[in-house]
Amino acid sequence: MTAICTPCALLRRVRSLALAGLLALAAAGPVVAGPTLDAVRARGQLVCGVNTTLVGFSAPDAQGRWQGFDVDICRAVAAAVLGSAEKVRFVPLTAPQRFGVLQSGEIDLLSRNTTITLARDASMGLQMTAIAFYDGQGFMVPATSKVRSALELKNKSVCVQQGSTTIRSLTEYARVHKLNIRQVVFDRFEDANATYFAGKCDAYTSDASQLASLRVKFAANPADHVILPEVIAKEPLGPLVRRGDDEWVSIVRWVLYGLIEAEELGVTAANVEALQRSADPTVLRVVGAGEDTGKLLGLDREWLARAVRATGNYGEIFERNLGPRTPVGLPRGLNNLWNKGGLQYALPVR
Numbered sequence: 001m002t003a004i005c006t007p008c009a010l011l012r013r014v015r016s017l018a019l020a021g022l023l024a025l026a027a028a029g030p031v032v033a034g035p036t037l038d039a040v041r042a043r044g045q046l047v048c049g050v051n052t053t054l055v056g057f058s059a060p061d062a063q064g065r066w067q068g069f070d071v072d073i074c075r076a077v078a079a080a081v082l083g084s085a086e087k088v089r090f091v092p093l094t095a096p097q098r099f100g101v102l103q104s105g106e107i108d109l110l111s112r113n114t115t116i117t118l119a120r121d122a123s124m125g126l127q128m129t130a131i132a133f134y135d136g137q138g139f140m141v142p143a144t145s146k147v148r149s150a151l152e153l154k155n156k157s158v159c160v161q162q163g164s165t166t167i168r169s170l171t172e173y174a175r176v177h178k179l180n181i182r183q184v185v186f187d188r189f190e191d192a193n194a195t196y197f198a199g200k201c202d203a204y205t206s207d208a209s210q211l212a213s214l215r216v217k218f219a220a221n222p223a224d225h226v227i228l229p230e231v232i233a234k235e236p237l238g239p240l241v242r243r244g245d246d247e248w249v250s251i252v253r254w255v256l257y258g259l260i261e262a263e264e265l266g267v268t269a270a271n272v273e274a275l276q277r278s279a280d281p282t283v284l285r286v287v288g289a290g291e292d293t294g295k296l297l298g299l300d301r302e303w304l305a306r307a308v309r310a311t312g313n314y315g316e317i318f319e320r321n322l323g324p325r326t327p328v329g330l331p332r333g334l335n336n337l338w339n340k341g342g343l344q345y346a347l348p349v350r
């Protein structure tokens with residue numbers, strides 16, 4: 001029998017082939033592991049790029065153990081992928097170093113107060129995963145200064161570091177508002193910090209969360225430095241990976257979404273075991289006792305349960321490292337859940 005090849009029949013055949021392909025894929029079980037997951041597994045360790053020292057985000061504690069919000073994201077990924085949050089090597093990176101090290105393959109993941117912009121996403125061979133922290137660029141001034149608004153920085157000097165999004169936004173803001181700001185630019189973070197805290201710049205500009213962290217570490221009394229109300233640029237921060245390894249992008253993205261989803265569902269490090277007996281299928285998926293979401297990522301059923309057990313959910317990570325009861329003392333603000341007035345909205349884990 002000869003096949004009738006009208007455009008309609010052709011379309012039907014393409015559709016049925018596509019459907020058969022999709023069904024075969026769904027039945028195939030675990031998807032292919034990408035090259036990064038393979039390398040991480042073979043090494044038995046995740047290599048994570050973090051900030052050199054930014055209290056609350058990434059800094060070694062008195063025992064030399066890395067602590068912080070960005071650090072916990074690395075640990076959560078390691079717990080999901082390798083079964084242990086301890087299987088991470090942290091690589092401290094300066095602002096100018098961070099992208100080259102990720103591009104060259106020296107690290108698997110960059111979890112380091114890094115803003116996702118169009119240019120970075122589209123032109124560096126790197127890819128954003130999800131937004132871990134909604135930040136914005138701000139200014140800090142000594143409390144003794146009369147300046148109480150960024151618009152009062154006319155003819156003032158502002159300390160700023162190279163290799164970040166910060167200088168360009170400062171330049172554009174100053175131009176738009178005709179502020180004639182004198183930029184005092186540093187290659188090294190240490191020099192920018194030392195100069196501002198020695199009182200040699202009228203203001204310091206960076207991500208607002210960073211300013212809050214810096215005053216805790218460097219000011220004799222953090223209350224001696226005031227963060228001005230203006231946010232001059234959006235700084236959505238999140239983990240970056242190399243472009244071209246879609247499986248790895250998915251894993252990092254879903255670990256982050258999973259931690260946020262866990263918070264939304266009330267799954268915490270402490271109750272993840274007890275909730276194995278939950279009647280709610282959305283909770284069961286998160287605690288690894290329901291539908292197996294891990295196999296679609298090339299992982300196992302308990303991937304997310306392990307991450308939550310190791311680091312706590314997103315809210316627990318935030319509160320422990322940055323929240324009002326920590327020295328950095330940040331409110332949840334934009335980083336609250338979408339149903340509590342914030343922007344954190346995890347795509348559904350199902």
Ligand SMILES: N[C@@H](CCC(=O)N[C@@H](CS)C(=O)NCC(=O)O)C(=O)O
Pocket residue numbers: 051052053054093094095096113114115116160161163164165166188189205206207210235237
């Ligand atoms: N979020 C911004 C700024 C992040 C950033 O790297 N900030 C600088 C200070 S403005 C920093 O952390 N430097 C630390 C270092 O170089 O060791 C970005 O991604 O460019």
